[in-house]
Each structure stands twice: as structure tokens, then as C-alpha cells.
Amino acid sequence: MRPAALNRLTVQEAGDRYVELVRARTLTGGLSPATAEVYARDVATFADLAGGGRVLDDLDGADVDAVLLAFARKPDGRRAVPEGRAAPQGPAQSASSQARFRRSVSAMFKHAVLAGWVQVDPMTAATVSARERGGLRAERRALTxxxxxxxxxxxxxxxxxxxxxxxxxxxxxxxxxxxxxxxxxxxxxxxxxxxxxxxxxxxxxxxxxxxxxxxxxxxxxxxxxxxxxxxxxxxxxxxxxxxxxxxxxxxxxxxxxxxxxxxxxxxxxxxxxxxxxxxxxxxxxxxxxxxxxxxxxxxxxxxxxxxxxxxxxxxxxxxxxxxxxxxDLSTLGRYRDELPGELEVAMRSHPLLRDRDRDRG
The missing domain is CATH 1.10.443.10 (Intergrase catalytic core)
Incomplete structure (x- = not known):
């Protein structure tokens, strides 16, 4: 059940509290120390990319998208490029690292909802999803x-x-x-x-x-x-x-x-x-x-x-x-995305009722 009052923590404060809870689970055997440190590292990276001083509840889906894509382009410090060799092309983070980072961020926001740090989980509005090949990508979805x-x-x-x-x-x-x-x-x-x-x-x-x-x-x-x-x-x-x-x-x-x-x-x-x-x-x-x-x-x-x-x-x-x-026209159907409120607009201007509306006017 959601708490009555919202606790407007900054991203850094919320991240620190969440990491404390994650590390506490290692004491009961609910989580391995290695896994807990992976969560801690991902949460710290999220705070750095999102801006630690921002209020967590102010972040929306677009903000989360920006962080996820920024992480995908972030150089992987574990894979040093030998001197004299060109840096590899494409995303700096591997597809598995990107998917793991998204799972870590999602887990933190699920806890934030229960703890009353955010009113709505911004992950539900994020368009960047993890793919088995190619890592994180924004959905091919039409803009409103x-x-x-x-x-x-x-x-x-x-x-x-x-x-x-x-x-x-x-x-x-x-x-x-x-x-x-x-x-x-x-x-x-x-x-x-x-x-x-x-x-x-x-x-x-x-x-x-x-x-x-x-x-x-x-x-x-x-x-x-x-x-x-x-x-x-x-x-x-x-x-x-x-x-x-x-x-x-x-x-x-x-x-x-x-x-x-x-x-x-x-x-x-x-x-x-x-x-x-x-x-x-x-x-x-x-x-x-x-x-x-x-x-x-x-x-x-x-x-x-x-x-x-x-x-x-x-x-x-x-x-x-x-x-x-x-x-052919059948291909076109896959490009027709649903728009918010379009059904309401269609029914308000129903073609079978236009004559009646004109008579009233």
C-alpha cells in the first residue's frame, strides 16, 4: 500500500538508501555480495547520469530513456583499448550490460513506488527496451x-x-x-x-x-x-x-x-x-x-x-x-500506431450523427 505522504528525495539520496537496503539483504542470504555490488554500481551510475541533485519524483519516462541511452554509449572501463589501436565502433557497453543496467534501474523504481519516493514509476513510460541483440533501443513508436x-x-x-x-x-x-x-x-x-x-x-x-x-x-x-x-x-x-x-x-x-x-x-x-x-x-x-x-x-x-x-x-x-x-496496403497497417484519445475524437465526430448535429445547430 502506498504511503500517504510523498518523500521527495533527491536521486542521490534515494540511490543511497536503496543501496543500503540491497546490501542488507546479503546479511540474510537473500542476495550474494557480488550481486549487491553490481546493483550498487548501477544505481551510482544512474545517479551520475540523471543528476544526483534532481528530485527522484521529477524524473519521467523521457528522462529515464536519456539515461539508458547515455549508459549504452558510456565507455566500458573494464575493456581497455590497447595503445595504438582504434576504439571499437558501436555502443561502448555490451548488450548484456545494457540489459542488466535497465533491470537494476527498474528494480530501484519498483522499490521507490512502495517506499513513497515517487508517485508513478517512470519506467512504465520509458520507450527504451532491452533487446537480445543490439542492446537498448528506443521503441519504433509514433510521436503524439x-x-x-x-x-x-x-x-x-x-x-x-x-x-x-x-x-x-x-x-x-x-x-x-x-x-x-x-x-x-x-x-x-x-x-x-x-x-x-x-x-x-x-x-x-x-x-x-x-x-x-x-x-x-x-x-x-x-x-x-x-x-x-x-x-x-x-x-x-x-x-x-x-x-x-x-x-x-x-x-x-x-x-x-x-x-x-x-x-x-x-x-x-x-x-x-x-x-x-x-x-x-x-x-x-x-x-x-x-x-x-x-x-x-x-x-x-x-x-x-x-x-x-x-x-x-x-x-x-x-x-x-x-x-x-x-x-501494398497490408504493409502500411504495421505503421499505423495508436494515438492517445483518438477513439474519443472519432466517436465525438461520428459520421452517422453529423446530420443530427447540423439540425440542432
Whole structure:
């Protein structure tokens, strides 16, 4: 039974108390000392990544997601890289270590609910789950309308002002102030294309400048998809404006003319953007979103977002299928995620009752 009063402990205080209880279980034989120390180490790492001075009850699912993904990228001190050898690519922590860390955090929050340290277990709202292969990953789940518009709004602002003067950006984000290293408009373009057109991440990073053309005043993207199939998708006006701004000024710092077959999206070193870099781009833009409307999302989650909201707005299913590049409508059904409150909205505007509502008016 939940205590009547909430004890607003900081993350550090709650972690220390929980570790004391875990270590006490070793005295009764309920837990081995080695296992208890693993819990203690994971809880200490969680406090460090989440911020020990924050109130535990203030953490939500997005905060937990950020900590879990930060842990996955945290270097493993037990596996030293020999001198002269390059560090391994991919997540720094093994898949088993990531899954164990998530279990430790989940166990702590279960106790926190019973002890009255939190009102609601934030793990129930976390989207990052453990996989047998590949470790921790955010679920490929569509953003709600508020979350999606918050992300798109942040990207549009970034595309319009480039994030502010170069000096301000360098101080705020740690970004380089050199013109050939500015990536703000590129980041905005990446997020806008993913969230409004819904390409596969492989389609996005393979895109070349020549794949974008204008017909009767409308900007199109010729997307080269699976199985050698191509599709021409018109870009929303706001996205086309950011694309043109990127091509005119920010790509390569406004450098030389583009050659045929040259990549659209470049790293600040001038190389084609890699698939693994796209998640980092999304995360950077997410940091500009109001925390109340921010949630971790993968590139494929933004593809789900495109499909879900186009279908929820009664866009023709075949048109959505063609935008996403699916071969048939049955595949599209897997991309239609449930949105909170959508059933209530549907029943309030029931088509069989609209005539009666008009008569009352």
C-alpha cells in the first residue's frame, strides 16, 4: 500500500538508501555480495547520469530513456583499448550490460513506488527496451501530435535562424563557429524530411542533390527505395524552403557548385552522412523542444509518425502507401500506431450523427 505522504528525495539520496537496503539483504542470504555490488554500481551510475541533485519524483519516462541511452554509449572501463589501436565502433557497453543496467534501474523504481519516493514509476513510460541483440533501443513508436509538432517546430526554427549567431551557438552547444563546420540547417532538414516524408534512414543518407527537382513550382524528392523502386514525393512548402536554404548557404559552408551524384547530407568534414549519425542529429534537435513535449524517438519512429498522422487525418491510404514506398496496403497497417484519445475524437465526430448535429445547430 502506498504511503500517504510523498518523500521527495533527491536521486542521490534515494540511490543511497536503496543501496543500503540491497546490501542488507546479503546479511540474510537473500542476495550474494557480488550481486549487491553490481546493483550498487548501477544505481551510482544512474545517479551520475540523471543528476544526483534532481528530485527522484521529477524524473519521467523521457528522462529515464536519456539515461539508458547515455549508459549504452558510456565507455566500458573494464575493456581497455590497447595503445595504438582504434576504439571499437558501436555502443561502448555490451548488450548484456545494457540489459542488466535497465533491470537494476527498474528494480530501484519498483522499490521507490512502495517506499513513497515517487508517485508513478517512470519506467512504465520509458520507450527504451532491452533487446537480445543490439542492446537498448528506443521503441519504433509514433510521436503524439504534440510531440511531433514540438519537434518539427524546433527544426523549423533551427532552419530559419541557423540556431543564432555563430558565437552564441558555439557557447551554447559547443559547436564549432567556423562556417564550414556549421550543421544547424542540415540538422533541421534531416528532422523535417524524416518527420514529414517518412523515408527509410537508408533512403535519406543515400539521397543526392540531383534527386531533388522542381516541377510547376513544386519541389519533389525522387527517392530510390527497396527493390530498385523509385517514387517522386512532393515536399511540404516549409520543408522545401529549408532544403533551398541548406543548398544555397549551409551545405559545405556555401562552397563550390555541386557535382552530379554528390551527397545531399554531409558531415562537417564534407563526407556523406552515415546512418549511425542520424540518431545524434535527432537528439540534438530534440534538446530544443519543450521538455513537456519531448520524447526519445528513432529515425524509424519518425517514419511511423508520418504514417500515423497522415492516416489519422483521413489522408487516402494509397497516397500514404506511395509516400512511404510500400508495395501494398497490408504493409502500411504495421505503421499505423495508436494515438492517445483518438477513439474519443472519432466517436465525438461520428459520421452517422453529423446530420443530427447540423439540425440542432
Amino acid at each position: 501530435r504534440e510531440q511531433a509538432t514540438g519537434l518539427i517546430g524546433a527544426a523549423r526554427r533551427l532552419g530559419e535562424d541557423g540556431g543564432g549567431p555563430a558565437g552564441e551557438r558555439a557557447a551554447r552547444d559547443g559547436a564549432a563557429a567556423r562556417r564550414d563546420q556549421r550543421t544547424e540547417v542540415r540538422d533541421a532538414l534531416v528532422v523535417l524530411l524524416l518527420a514529414t516524408v517518412g523515408p527509410r534512414v537508408s533512403e535519406l543518407v543515400r539521397a543526392n542533390v540531383e534527386d531533388f527537382y522542381t516541377n510547376d513550382g513544386v519541389r519533389y524528392w525522387r527517392i530510390f527505395g527497396k527493390g530498385g523502386r523509385t517514387r517522386d514525393v512532393p515536399l511540404p512548402g516549409d520543408v522545401a524552403l529549408v532544403l533551398d536554404a541548406y543548398l544555397a548557404g549551409e551545405r559545405r559552408g556555401g562552397g563550390p557548385a555541386v557535382a552530379a551524384g554528390e551527397a545531399l547530407l554531409l558531415s562537417w568534414r564534407g563526407r556523406r552522412l552515415a546512418r549511425g549519425d542520424v540518431q545524434g542529429v535527432i537528439d540534438r534537435v530534440q534538446r530544443r523542444v519543450d521538455p513537456a513535449h519531448r520524447r526519445t524517438v528513432t529515425p524509424h519512429g519518425l517514419r511511423h509518425t508520418t504514417a500515423t498522422h497522415l492516416l489519422a487525418d483521413a489522408v487516402d491510404m494509397d497516397a500514404v502507401r506511395r509516400v512511404l514506398g510500400h508495395g
